[in-house]
Amino acid sequence: MTDYAPKIGLVSLGCPKATADSEVIITKLRSEGYILSPDYAGADAVIVNTCGFLDSARTESLDAIGEAIAENGQVIVTGCLGVEADVILAAHPKVKAVTGPQQFEQVIAAIHKIVPPKHKPFEDLVPEAGLRLTPRHYAYLKISEGCNNKCSFCIIPSMRGRLVSRPINQVLAEAERLKRSGVKELLVISQDTGAYGVDLKYAPFKWHGKEYPTKFFDLCQALGEMGMWVRLHYVYPYPHIDAILPLMQQGKILPYLDIPFQHFSPTVLKRMKRPGDTEKLLKRVQEWRKIVPNLTIRSTFIVGFPGETEAEFQILLDVMEQAEIDRAGCFKYEAVTGATANELENHVPEDIKQERYDRFMQKQQEISRKRLARFNGQEIEVIIDSSDDDYIYCRSMGDAPEIDGHVYVDTDSMTKNVAIGDIIKVKVSETDEYDLYADMIPEDVTELIAEDA
């Protein structure tokens, strides 16, 4: 390593869990080009990972913070005692930032504020865009962790905790790195994408000299300026989601919304502890379709939720048809240990769950077939995922990788070389219940980028 790498000191107190948290923090810092300083004097900033379990541990933590301030001055506190920020700040008002246990992103953000990373592509152990499991042309962009909702069938909030959003400057910087590494499509994910920034009270952060609030709309808008396909997943149907439809209309983000509605019967939704005004929701969906006629709505639903009657199930099918839910996954309700829904009465027998599942899938297939038929004869943009002798396997703007359909482009229609990740225009010749079949339009092939370029 060279001398110019920023150096971070670490004081790690407490139990093995705290040690493991420290390891996560230093791994992340290392991947960004920071190195560890063995002493206070050589460090640009110091992290104190505290313990708050016993009184003696609290005293030790507060003493360690005091020592780090005296020796270095640029101190970030994290760990168990971090949940009592008022206690820490009362004892040590010069502390730069206080975060709780496992709030790794906030620790890293606080470090960035004091001493920004200096990435060195030829020296660092991790590529600039990070280590990824997806193909080179698309990438998941995680914007937050945890969830503040209390859906009765779900234990994610108790497992992952409440919502913790990544500061917007970090998310945008990651998106930019991904773009530089060849990514053409970003898949925005979290447990609750629409709630982004609520926990940070929409705090603004600077990125490229401009301030951006850590807010769902502002994130979508900024990502939409980067020249990649931006696809939104796991969007809870909050009213403020409506504000992003114009961004889709302007072509900034993809006309695609993955909203796990879970059910459409108001009484089932009430038992699920989810918003239950289906009539209003349906009107909103119809409004969305007026603004963005080509909007693809993907969703997931649970059939056989405790107490679900035939009439309630029928409402689900009816509204699904009226809302023209383009793509839908269906799960038969399963009791998850720890979920409050388990205590509900009248659990649905397995054979009825199966029968409803089959009817659901049949209805969904009909809707999907009808929706996709509108593409017949249309020219559309697709992104190339792979190819063989017969087809170039592509996806339209309405197809997320892994979960939605394909666009099969006949290789006989190919008059130019194309590569994985290219976005090309094709003419749809046939549609079925999930997929499209198309021919290439040679003159509209975008600039070609070889896969190994």
Ligand code: SF4
């Ligand atoms: S289902 Fe989704 S929104 Fe509901 S509690 Fe679980 S993670 Fe949160």
